[in-house]
Amino acid sequence: MIAKVICYALNGLEGVPVEVETDVNKGVPAYEMVGLPDTAVKESKERVRSALKNSGMLFPMNKITVNFAPADIKKEGASFDLAIAVSLLKASEQLIGADVKDTVFLGELALNGDLRPVSGMLPILISAKAHGFTRFIIPAGNAKEARFLGGAEIYPAHTLAEVVRHLVGVNPISPLETCEYTVHPNPKGSADLKFVKGQPVARRAIEIAVAGGHNVLLMGPPGTGKTMIARCLPTVMPDLNFEEALEITKIHSVAGVLGEEGIVSVRPFRTPHHTATTVSMCGGGNRVVHPGEISLAHGGVLFLDELPEYKRSTLEALRQPLEDGVITVSRAGGTYTFPARFMLCASMNPCPCGNYGSADRTCSCTPAEIRSYRKKVSGPLLDRIDLQVEVDNVSYDELTSTEMQESSASVKERVNMARRIQHNRFEGYGMNTNAEMGERELNEFCRLSAEGDKILRSAFERMGLSARARSRIVKVARTIADLDNSEEILPKHVFEAVSYRIYDKIG
Amino acid sequence: MSYTEEQALIWLCGCTPFDYRERMQLLRTAPSPKALFEDFEKFSAVLIKKGESGVYNKQRGMREADLARLLADMERTNRFAITVLDSDYPESLKAIPEPPFVLFGEGNRSLLSKRKFCIVGSRITPAWAEKVGKQISAELAEHFVIVTGLAEGGDSAAVSGAIESGNLICVLPTGLDTCYPASHASLKARVAKSGLVLSEYPMREGAKKYSFHARNRILAGLSEGVFVLSAGAKSGTLITANAALDYGRDVFALPHNVGVAQGAGCNALIQKGAYLVTCTEDILTNYGIQSTRRETVTLPPEEEKMLCVLRESGEAHVAELADKAGMKIYEAAAVLSALELKNLAVKSGGNKYAAV
Numbered sequence: 001m002i003a004k005v006i007c008y009a010l011n012g013l014e015g016v017p018v019e020v021e022t023d024v025n026k027g028v029p030a031y032e033m034v035g036l037p038d039t040a041v042k043e044s045k046e047r048v049r050s051a052l053k054n055s056g057m058l059f060p061m062n063k064i065t066v067n068f069a070p071a072d073i074k075k076e077g078a079s080f081d082l083a084i085a086v087s088l089l090k091a092s093e094q095l096i097g098a099d100v101k102d103t104v105f106l107g108e109l110a111l112n113g114d115l116r117p118v119s120g121m122l123p124i125l126i127s128a129k130a131h132g133f134t135r136f137i138i139p140a141g142n143a144k145e146a147r148f149l150g151g152a153e154i155y156p157a158h159t160l161a162e163v164v165r166h167l168v169g170v171n172p173i174s175p176l177e178t179c180e181y182t183v184h185p186n187p188k189g190s191a192d193l194k195f196v197k198g199q200p201v202a203r204r205a206i207e208i209a210v211a212g213g214h215n216v217l218l219m220g221p222p223g224t225g226k227t228m229i230a231r232c233l234p235t236v237m238p239d240l241n242f243e244e245a246l247e248i249t250k251i252h253s254v255a256g257v258l259g260e261e262g263i264v265s266v267r268p269f270r271t272p273h274h275t276a277t278t279v280s281m282c283g284g285g286n287r288v289v290h291p292g293e294i295s296l297a298h299g300g301v302l303f304l305d306e307l308p309e310y311k312r313s314t315l316e317a318l319r320q321p322l323e324d325g326v327i328t329v330s331r332a333g334g335t336y337t338f339p340a341r342f343m344l345c346a347s348m349n350p351c352p353c354g355n356y357g358s359a360d361r362t363c364s365c366t367p368a369e370i371r372s373y374r375k376k377v378s379g380p381l382l383d384r385i386d387l388q389v390e391v392d393n394v395s396y397d398e399l400t401s402t403e404m405q406e407s408s409a410s411v412k413e414r415v416n417m418a419r420r421i422q423h424n425r426f427e428g429y430g431m432n433t434n435a436e437m438g439e440r441e442l443n444e445f446c447r448l449s450a451e452g453d454k455i456l457r458s459a460f461e462r463m464g465l466s467a468r469a470r471s472r473i474v475k476v477a478r479t480i481a482d483l484d485n486s487e488e489i490l491p492k493h494v495f496e497a498v499s500y501r502i503y504d505k506i507g
Numbered sequence: 508m509s510y511t512e513e514q515a516l517i518w519l520c521g522c523t524p525f526d527y528r529e530r531m532q533l534l535r536t537a538p539s540p541k542a543l544f545e546d547f548e549k550f551s552a553v554l555i556k557k558g559e560s561g562v563y564n565k566q567r568g569m570r571e572a573d574l575a576r577l578l579a580d581m582e583r584t585n586r587f588a589i590t591v592l593d594s595d596y597p598e599s600l601k602a603i604p605e606p607p608f609v610l611f612g613e614g615n616r617s618l619l620s621k622r623k624f625c626i627v628g629s630r631i632t633p634a635w636a637e638k639v640g641k642q643i644s645a646e647l648a649e650h651f652v653i654v655t656g657l658a659e660g661g662d663s664a665a666v667s668g669a670i671e672s673g674n675l676i677c678v679l680p681t682g683l684d685t686c687y688p689a690s691h692a693s694l695k696a697r698v699a700k701s702g703l704v705l706s707e708y709p710m711r712e713g714a715k716k717y718s719f720h721a722r723n724r725i726l727a728g729l730s731e732g733v734f735v736l737s738a739g740a741k742s743g744t745l746i747t748a749n750a751a752l753d754y755g756r757d758v759f760a761l762p763h764n765v766g767v768a769q770g771a772g773c774n775a776l777i778q779k780g781a782y783l784v785t786c787t788e789d790i791l792t793n794y795g796i797q798s799t800r801r802e803t804v805t806l807p808p809e810e811e812k813m814l815c816v817l818r819e820s821g822e823a824h825v826a827e828l829a830d831k832a833g834m835k836i837y838e839a840a841a842v843l844s845a846l847e848l849k850n851l852a853v854k855s856g857g858n859k860y861a862a863v
Contacts, residue, residue, distance in 0.1 A: 198826075200825070200826050200836045201825060201826075201836065201840065201858050204836060204837045204840075220857075350856070356856070362768040362769075363631065366630070367630050367631065367659040367660065367688070368688065371690065389858075390856065390857060390858050392824070392857055392858055393857060455845070455848065458848050459848055462848060480837075491845075492838065492841045492842075493841070495840075495841035495842065495844045495845045495848075496837055496838075496840055496841035496844070498844050498848070499840045499841060499843065499844035499847075502854070
């Protein structure tokens, strides 16, 4: 008898339906798998055999053929275990009366018959629902992320035996209740702008950066709180709405880094170490293509501490995603596109010893050393960092003062206000922030007065700016005007925007 | 084949591997440079006896070939050589104790006959001092030919101020076809195009430790005065200033804050009697030149106010300036960057600003 069961394979962030067909024939006992399964799938033979035996089921001593259709896509991972086991049981007539049609089975089996969670559950569920499937049996370990998918019957199971009892109707599992999305009440960690002492310039810069979705570079001597300021970025960013949260969760689910909550409700803050490789940054992998750090930072912040220490090629690879908001990873096995609209926050010292430009400490570096240090960060990459600010040396008095600075919450209010203005402006343009504007939108929304244009022209000539830097300055000026609740971009907004391009002056 | 005395000198300085002292010794032994060129075997004994190594012992024919090649090379690359025997060799340089016998040059030779003034600064010069230096260099270039080096920091500030007018001489510590630092090769080419690049070294000579020292005596020797933009307590820039004092030239220095390492040398010079310079007029009046006052620009009220605050408080943090001017910090940043674009203020690192 032949049994067919539906399972799902993952292709980038998309789920692809795979039919698992099992035939149990008379003949010399054998167990064959066809249809382009990879090693982890082939190894499921042993897991399924043990799981069946340890769940009190019979492993048929016949000639068994398992086929995966369509045969032309590569099947990877262990998420097919449950589907194979169920189809085997069905084919060997151990599931009399059970209806396995139109049900999607997902899960990895342990030798004792337990079901283990698999990664990429949410993207698979979303794709499957779009394909018209509404009934799912999944490992209980994945229940947390699955409960945000409304409009489907999802049955979380702990063991294979539980699944069998459910299917034959002896002991049905109660379907998962849909959970309403709520913003995580208190973000992890204690980062808050109120603990950042001094640093008026940097505070203002990150407020602008967050309000308009711009990238920011913090430059300053070691130990002045660059990292601490960066960590406050997510605390002033607007709350995630459900669509954004779902999209981020999909990426995190595929990468297998989803936390306890089951959904990402706090903006991601990714801090890859500077030894990170290009593949870990952009995504890739041998057979399974995983999203990289820049995709994991989608919707949040990618913080690159000590920017010049990163490998040059790794940094250069960021250039295209910084412009486009997506990364396309091409491998022999296929081409995958992951979203990567993140806010880049980088920090660096002004020179190897860290004191260059400091008024009260002497820099011990030679000009050649400073040049080669700066050269590690290419001009095109710096062009894409709209706000470059110096972080001040903090005096002892400032450090020990107990006076609290303005808190993240009140900065966030102003950010939300500026975001609302942008939201109304870009209604129907398919974008949310000023940073995403293209040339067309720049022309439409960022008309400069004659005076503003004159300022920009003199800055352009004096600082040797590129055309891209010019349009980025205009975008920042637009954000500053939004924070000022001003319809027009005034000269003072342009001046302030220009003042955040220090690297062009001293570089 | 006959050669002139000048060409014999060019051969001695452009084709032989001797140092200044050895060349001097040779010239003292021989009755004339030409005689030295023709009978080098005879006169070179003075060096060989002392067991000097690396002696140039080529036959006369080879010497002639060397010289002919050098002259042809210079012809081809538009370079020239000017010897102490030439009429347009600068008198002021002839007056120093060890003038170079030959100067190789590329660019506008006529600059050598004009009045010359030297501006130097150490490689690490504060941003505000660079800006002041550039400004003063640009204004002085209307009356003098600016003489400087080609290093980063102070020298570059002087170069960028004067390059537009073309009244600029850069003296190199290397041969004309090499550049130190290498990253300034294109700058060197620009100077050669609009001004003049000089060197006492033959082609392909790289930078040695002592050649900076030797170059600095030419900087001071060429100029009527030396203006030091910045110098640490042991800066090489001070060699130029001391040479100028030895040769009886005027020394000017830019005052710096107490405790700033890059300014200690300047302050020490002022203490020893160098002229204190805050603007171009301070230098020009010393030479009895009336300066053409630059026109005053009218500023918007808040920029005027900020400029007053800046001038009162000296170098200060933007937060402090904003407080004094009664503005929000980000407003102050905008006003300051406006002043910066108008060349009236300079950002000096650590979010501090100073008036210029």
